[in-house]
Amino acid sequence: MNCNVSFLFLVVVASAGSVHTLRLPRSEITDPIVESIAGRLSALSFLDLSYCNRIGAHALEAIGKNCKMLLGLCRNMHPVKTAGKSSLDDEAHAIALSMSRLRRLEMSYHLVSTQSVLEVIYSCPELEFLDLRGCHHVELDEKFLKERYPKLKVLGPDVVDEYERNEWEEYSDFSDFSEYLAWEFVAGEVGDYYDNESLDEMWDDEVRLEDLELRFYEGIEDAGLHGWAPSP
Template sequence: MEGESDLRRWDELIPDALGLIFRNLSLQEILTVIPRVCKSWGKAVAGPYCWQEIDIEEWSNRCQPDHLDRMLQMLITRSSGSLRKLCVSSLHSGVMFSFIAENAGSLQTLRLTRSEMSDSIAEQIAGRLSAITFLDLSYCSKIGARALEAIGKHCKLLVGLCRNMHPLDTADKSSQDDEANAIVTTMPKLKRLEMAYNVISTESVLKILSSCSKLEFLDLRGCWNVKIDDKFMKGNFPNLKVLGPLVVDFYEINDWEDCSDYSDGSEYLAWEILAGEMGDFDDDEIYDDGMYDGRLEELELRFYDGIDEDAGIYGWPPSP
């Protein structure tokens, strides 16, 4: 047809453009379908174009540890040193923590939720995570103040830290004030800090507020020992959004419009966050200073090697 020659074929798109498109597909589709379409598509997913950001957090929650290690090693190898974001959960192997650190030259965002990282492992790898700006160590029950101190000393660009815990993991702890003190002494540039269900005192929170002068969001849900007056917070930290310590069930709130009028003399709750501002403080928020660029972090990049044999290993049927 006339004018048809002006249209560019899909298989002629540059690998970078194909990589952006493939990011919208599932991990299974990229593994079993895309490489079989044509040589150019297979080449695109085999190169680093798609893998500057790797998010396998959901998948890793339901796979076997040995499968997870193999997957992660293949993904990071494919990134060829360009990895900027990594999200993985339930990581057990100390070897894999070291492997991540060895390939973290460009890594800015790292989520290692529910991992088996220890204080000693954190101390060993922290020096190679110097480019990190956002770190999530939520539900990592085997680390403590030593790990946070090592991370804070080496990760000078850190502006976001998630250290949320499950209530059952902290039920037998008398105090986690040492972790709060590690944050106070080593992480002055924090803008976002999440410490839900940590056993910390009011004094430790006040030290954090004093030391981390750039703090914009603080999650204290379930930190029952913390008592902060509403008027004190608004008078001294008017630009700081605080969530908690009070935990309110969504279904117990009858009228969202009245939430902003809620007040408690001993516990401060930023209702405007619950009422709709949480999107403004997403983990992948864009900060003005450029150290924490969230625009790329909204994209999920998923891929691993082994088109035929590994598909069966990971429990996926071969592509049609």
């Protein structure tokens, strides 16, 4: 594992038992890492794995089987990574099979088909918000959804220039995380962001991390970008 992933692994394992909110956009975390720590994330209610290109259905299935309290998942992708490719439904199948309690799901620019999206909707009866912006293989019958799932708000598949944040907040209990612990990493410069004393203090038995955010950037010039169609 590179230094970013190794440090991420240590942080998550050390605090996993008390983490309710975990944001890992753009990290290099892999399926084996997720599978090895998923059992320690039983308290997790919100997870952001957007733009994590080294994980797939196996990681999501492990999360779903071990995180029974999970209500929100962000699994947005970058359009550059998915442009021109055929639909790939294995992640949607994993979500449908193992995350039935989801209320919020973001899968913008994901390689999903209409059939797999409907499978998710059928399997997650409590779903209130579904972000499908940029999922160009998906065609949904709006009339059918309104009649069958009146509480479900679907954003996309068409991408619009403006999005009213207030409208989104009506459908989510996850829209305001005012207090969380965040590290922002630039590849190759992790050492500048922490020291051993601060980590020892953070991992003290009396300290409980409930909201944890780690962001990974490929370079300093990329640090201001959060990907296409960011989470509201």
